[in-house]
Amino acid sequence: MDKVSLQKVHNLIKPYIHRTPVLTSQLLNAICEAEVFFKCENFQKMGAFKMRGAVHAILSLSEEQKSKGVVTHSSGNFAQALSLAAKGLGVKAYIVMPENAPQVKKDAVKTYEGIIIECDSNIYAREIEADRIQKEKGATFIHPSNDDAVIYGQGTAAIELLEDYNNLDYIYTPVGGGGLLAGTILAANHFSNTCKVIAGEPVEVDDAYRSLISGRIEENETSNTIADGLRTYLGDRNFPIIKAHVEEIIRVEENEIVEAMKLIWERMKIVVEPSSAVAFAAVLKDKERIKNKKVGVIISGGNVDVSNLPF
Amino acid sequence: MDKVSLQKVHNLIKPYIHRTPVLTSQLLNAICEAEVFFKCENFQKMGAFKMRGAVHAILSLSEEQKSKGVVTHSSGNFAQALSLAAKGLGVKAYIVMPENAPQVKKDAVKTYEGIIIECDSNIYAREIEADRIQKEKGATFIHPSNDDAVIYGQGTAAIELLEDYNNLDYIYTPVGGGGLLAGTILAANHFSNTCKVIAGEPVEVDDAYRSLISGRIEENETSNTIADGLRTYLGDRNFPIIKAHVEEIIRVEENEIVEAMKLIWERMKIVVEPSSAVAFAAVLKDKERIKNKKVGVIISGGNVDVSNLPF
Structure with missing residues (x-):
């Protein structure tokens, strides 16, 4: 770079x-x-700041990728960032969150029209669920930091x-x-x-x-x-x-x-x-x-x- | 005006x-x-915002008045504002505060080098004390709002x-x-x-x-x-x-x-x-x-x- x-x-x-x-x-x-x-x-x-990376990640996708949406697993700021960035760019955002995530965080994602997929509260469950969304919906996985x-x-x-x-x-x-x-x-x-x-x-x-x-x-x-x-x-x-x-x-x-x-x-x-x-x-x-x-x-x-x- | x-x-x-x-x-x-x-x-x-009025009140004084300092009674933001404004303009600020005012407010005034004069906790006591400072020091009284x-x-x-x-x-x-x-x-x-x-x-x-x-x-x-x-x-x-x-x-x-x-x-x-x-x-x-x-x-x-x- x-x-x-x-x-x-x-x-x-x-x-x-x-x-x-x-x-x-x-x-x-x-x-x-x-x-x-x-x-x-x-x-x-x-x-x-997570908004910056989320916007750039979505803008870096092809039109076909955008049409199928993005998916991430996060219960924190990146979940909100990807939801809001996707909303602004007319893209669907699937957010995998542990079912025991605080309601306030779920509500924040919903405010930005992110689609919440609940999973068990462990790192393996959320990866499995994110994989499933990628396969089922054709959504592109975007990692909150390692991308x-x-x-x-x-x-x-x-x-x-x-x-x-x-x-x-x-x-x-x-x-x-x-x-x-x-x-x-x-x-x-x-x-x-x-x-x-x-x-x-x-x-x-x-x-x-x-x-x-x-x-x-x-x-x-x-x-x-x-x-x-x-x-x-x-x-x-x-x-x-x-x-x-x-x-x-x-x-x-x-x-x-x-x-x-x-x-x-x-x-x-x-x-x-x-x-x-x-x-x-x-x-x-x-x-x-x-x-x-x-x-x-x-x-x-x-x-x-x-x-x-x-x- | x-x-x-x-x-x-x-x-x-x-x-x-x-x-x-x-x-x-x-x-x-x-x-x-x-x-x-x-x-x-x-x-x-x-x-x-109290800083604005405090600065203007002091700048409106004559040089002789400034040399003798200013006095107010306040336990709130105006006490700090007059102290800081006075400090910046090289003027003494006497602050009449009730003796039971919170220590954090006294400390804030001291940080700005205001001179605290403690009085009983009622409106008459503070006016009497402010009058006394005016007479003793020749300081000009500045009211926090009615000036x-x-x-x-x-x-x-x-x-x-x-x-x-x-x-x-x-x-x-x-x-x-x-x-x-x-x-x-x-x-x-x-x-x-x-x-x-x-x-x-x-x-x-x-x-x-x-x-x-x-x-x-x-x-x-x-x-x-x-x-x-x-x-x-x-x-x-x-x-x-x-x-x-x-x-x-x-x-x-x-x-x-x-x-x-x-x-x-x-x-x-x-x-x-x-x-x-x-x-x-x-x-x-x-x-x-x-x-x-x-x-x-x-x-x-x-x-x-x-x-x-x-x-």
Whole structure:
């Protein structure tokens, strides 16, 4: 993927996404002893950066593929993103979700006219069900993070951030499935000569951190983190990019995630989900490196149940 | 106050305030069946529109007055606003606060280097104490809402909103002390030919609503509303403006305030305080009037204890 191709991806999806604002806070700058630029994907359509990759994945299909629809398995933001992107492009979206997924998440998918297919609550059941939909309907499977078109789409948030601030020293993202991190790395490599990419990851689901050390994709034994968007695994499409180019993966504790989230809510007056706070928690833990530097942070999303907060 | 003078006020304070963004939401537009433009003063310095009036009030003083400092009584946003404005302008700010004011509010004032003078928790004690500071220090008293310079300053939020969207049919604000409402009315009258101003007010502290009916300033017997910024009274400087020009004051119940607040948090992904939600609750209650119209809403502030939410 070269710079021209990435630029084409951005131009292609622009009509279907928001160009989200970049916010700053004098107080958070003072705390970080750095200039911090928050790319606010919580203001993106459906409330998260996932819209970018979903739109691009669908736009990358042939007309015949589009006519038969798309299918994914997700109970999180990608389910909503694919549904909304598909709706806007006149394509059917089949969403395989565990039957015990929260009603609020099912309702969100229905709002965007996604077609929900319920399955048992385990990773094998959802893959079997997604396979069945592919065969029965001829729908194209789109993985939430381990898909080239999705990765390139996610990278457009960093392209915009670097267009607005072309002298960033670092960009911090969360890492879960790895789509955002890999896309951000591609964007930073092609749209900046100096900007390095660092990821934040919960200690509780530190598969990416351990994968970097072992050199192969590791799994998590638990998913016990408040950052529900990050309870997923790397894949063979994004891990090689991450392995080759990520500057560091910084692990953060649950209380650090909650503190970072509260700080953003109280000081910046924006609603961000725990996964977004993971990236800022990594910034707060990395003060020595960033001192007097210019730092971008991808605020990945803002979909959170405000009736059920950790503070 | 004519248009030229109001424009001068705006130019005067511009270097000391943020030009806050105007946000929109397709989903909230659909709910309201109108185009709604949210003027986000929750992103203002210190987190509320009060910064505008505080800056203007201090800039309106003579050099001799400035050298002796300013004094106000407030335990809310104006205490912080006057402290921060004074700090930026190299002026001392004496803040009379009840001794039982929440520590978090005292801390906020201290952060901005306001000098706290504690008093008993009743309206007479705070006035006596503020009088004493005026006499002892020669400080100039600045009322949080019933002061011409403050009123003109607060009106600049609406000036900016009308500069950005010059064809609004209505602007909704909350009404408490009346400074924001009166300032918004002046701005709308001079910067638009058509825009009318409507206020939202909690039923629990509906003194402004009753004052409009009786034609004289009424008081509240209770202050039992979640909208802590609106537990105050109109004054003889702002009431005549409101009486002459407000289109209507719409009263809202406590549960309507909470629902409006939750809707803004969840859908717009911004943190707003209950007083701001009062204005949007009035919009939601006024659907017939606004159908297919262009509607501005002043989101007055975002200072809220996120550990202690009503939902």
